Amino acid sequence: MANKDIGIDLGTATVIVYIVGKGVVLCEPSIVAVETVSGKIVSVGEEAFKVLGRTPDNIRAVRPLQDGVISDYVLTEQMIKHFLKKSCGNMMFKPRVALCVPSGITDVESRAVIEAAITAGARKVFLIEEPVAAAIGAGIDISRPNGCMILDIGGGTTDIAVISLNGIVCKTSLKIAGNKFDNALVKYIRNKYSVLIGEKSAERLKKEIACVWNPQPDSVMEVKGRNLITGLPQKIAISAEETCEALNEPVSLIVQAIQSVVERTPPELVADISENGIVLTGGGSLLRGLAEYITAELRMKARVAEDPTNCVAIGTGKAFEYLNILQDGFFNPSTYKYQ
Known part of the structure; x- marks a missing residue:
């Protein structure tokens, strides 16, 4: 070594x-x-x-x-x-x-x-x-005088930054990411069905059917948990449309954070970002419909990087x-x- x-x-x-x-x-x-x-x-x-x-x-x-x-x-x-x-x-x-x-x-x-x-x-x-690290891993040439925006959604934090000439021009970090997506699903199911599901079940639900933009109405998944009223095990069917509703709050907060960074970015770089788009990295960027949701809300093209999970590493x-x-x-x- x-x-x-x-x-x-x-x-x-x-x-x-x-x-x-x-x-x-x-x-x-x-x-x-x-x-x-x-x-x-x-x-x-x-x-x-x-x-x-x-x-x-x-x-x-x-x-x-x-x-x-x-x-x-x-x-x-x-x-x-x-x-x-x-x-x-x-x-x-x-x-x-x-x-x-x-x-x-x-x-x-x-x-x-x-x-x-x-x-x-x-x-x-x-x-x-x-x-x-995400920008370098995504293959972006950070040395150019051309603004690029990175949205890195990990497990614990979401980092947003505008990068140009080897440096960060504007940035923010918020503690809303993949784990908060899981928590939002747990909370939604608990409030709607009075059923408590585990962390692993919520993560599996997120990975398999969760969607935040135009969910498929026939996409349904069965999850197991404990009924909080009877205390007994219970199976329930959760649809992709329900996950869209459950994840609306954390995803909206991420979009607001992106908007706040754009507002603090010099106009010339905003023009670059408008042309280059927003690059999504991290495991959280694999959430179905996230790039489309950001594109619709901010009117700036968003795309998921190649191999987003390993980009940062x-x-x-x-x-x-x-x-x-x-x-x-x-x-x-x-x-x-x-x-």
């Missing part, structure tokens, strides 16, 4: 590891199963995801990152260490690691990410903002090529750290 550079998309829902020269080598849920009393880690990633919502009292399955930032430092460190070892094997030489972070991250939060990566085995750590890995030219997007050199 001598002189290897690694890019990690450290997401709230998923961790994706990209090794320069090899491509994406790992994609697993960012979940850790840990013993409640001893604190011993039982499983990480895919294995931990299998037991999510099914653990006994002595084991808890947790997400150590919430809304794009570290909520449990120790578990995050162990999770990064596990994924580095799994994707790289036993490292004789410590690699340089680039980690993507939400554009609204604070200095304290950024230093926590750096410390976790250094302790996990990185030689040097760079932080790159998600919209910049690919861009994070390729970011090493831009170390000397990026004006913004990488955090200030004082946050780089050696060991």
Whole structure:
């Protein structure tokens, strides 16, 4: 592993590891199963995801990152260490690691990410903002004096940025993304049917039939949950039209955030965005009808990038090529750290 550079998309829902020269080598849920009393880690990633919502009292399955930032430092460190070892094997030489972070991250939060990566085995750590990584991963030439808008919808955060000449001109970050879509579906079904469904069921519903623009009336999916009145198991059929109604609020808030960024963007760049369109990346961009909904609401063409799920990880890995030219997007050199 001598002189290897690694890019990690450290997401709230998923961790994706990209090794320069090899491509994406790992994609697993960012979940850790840990013993409640001893604190011993039982499983990480895919294995931990299998037991999510099914653990006994002595084991808890947790997400150590919430809304794009570290909520449990120790578990995050162990999770990064596990994924580095799994994707790289036993490292004789410590690699340089680039980690993507939400554009609204604070200095304290950024230093926590750096410390976790250094302790996990990185030689040097760079932080790159998600919209910049997404733009690089989507194949956009960010060095041109031509405005492009990136909408990156992950699990915990949605990042919106206008990029031109290797820098971010205008940006915002909101904590409404894939997890909030799941929560909206859970809330809607609970309020309408008095049935409580689990996190996994909501995610499956979102992936299989959820739609936010012109849903198919005959698209229906059966979900299982617990009736809150009788306390007994119950099956209900949910239509795509119902998911459209359930997801209207979080999607509308994302559109409002895009509009607020456009309002703060210089007119010349707005003209570029109008011509180039809005590029959607991240797992949340795969929500059916989202690009069409944004296009209709903002009257600006929106399109989903090729391989949107891996865009940020690919861009994070390729970011090493831009170390000397990026004006913004990488955090200030004082946050780089050696060991």
